[in-house]
Amino acid sequence: MMSFLVRAASLALVSIALMSRAAAESGPTASVSGGAIRGRLLPNGSGAAFRGVPFAQSPVGELGGREPQTVKAWSGVRETVEPGPPCAQASFGWNEEFAVASQEDCLYLDVWTPQCPPKSTKAVMLWLHGGGNVAGAGGPDPLYDGKALIAHDVVLVVVGTGWGSSGSSRIQN
Numbered sequence: 001m002m003s004f005l006v007r008a009a010s011l012a013l014v015s016i017a018l019m020s021r022a023a024a025e026s027g028p029t030a031s032v033s034g035g036a037i038r039g040r041l042l043p044n045g046s047g048a049a050f051r052g053v054p055f056a057q058s059p060v061g062e063l064g065g066r067e068p069q070t071v072k073a074w075s076g077v078r079e080t081v082e083p084g085p086p087c088a089q090a091s092f093g094w095n096e097e098f099a100v101a102s103q104e105d106c107l108y109l110d111v112w113t114p115q116c117p118p119k120s121t122k123a124v125m126l127w128l129h130g131g132g133n134v135a136g137a138g139g140p141d142p143l144y145d146g147k148a149l150i151a152h153d154v155v156l157v158v159v160g161t162g163w164g165s166s167g168s169s170r171i172q173n
Helices: 002-018 096-101
Strands: 029-032 035-038 048-054 077-079 108-113 123-128 154-159
Touching: none
Parallel strands: 035 077, 123 154
Antiparallel strands: 029 035, 048 108, 108 154
């Protein structure tokens, strides 16, 4: 599992290295393994966020019951300004909002960066959300908003992990 997540984080780092600033109205762009993405600039020049970036194909439809596959390439520029959905989960009360919004297609990550384009190499923090491998969410949870952490000059990668048929328990090293 960790090697898959490390590869996902590496893809995010490559995207940070390749970022170029587009017009402020259209947001910063980056190139990742699936194609081009466009994020959003944060207020007051405090950085940029790329949210809902797919890092694998979720095992849904024909892929049901299999480990996640390499992300499918797309054409054009994919808008990455909103977090991906939480992974499918039952409600335990504390996670009701995520349980209602959950989907099996949920293997997305968010990349928060203090500079866009980067002016120097940054430390990277990889964040996996809590929830005991049965519930919770990464990107859509306001707890994992990256603005406060990137103020400390780090790049934050928040991974929306899956459990059961959606991912992490099926990811092989």
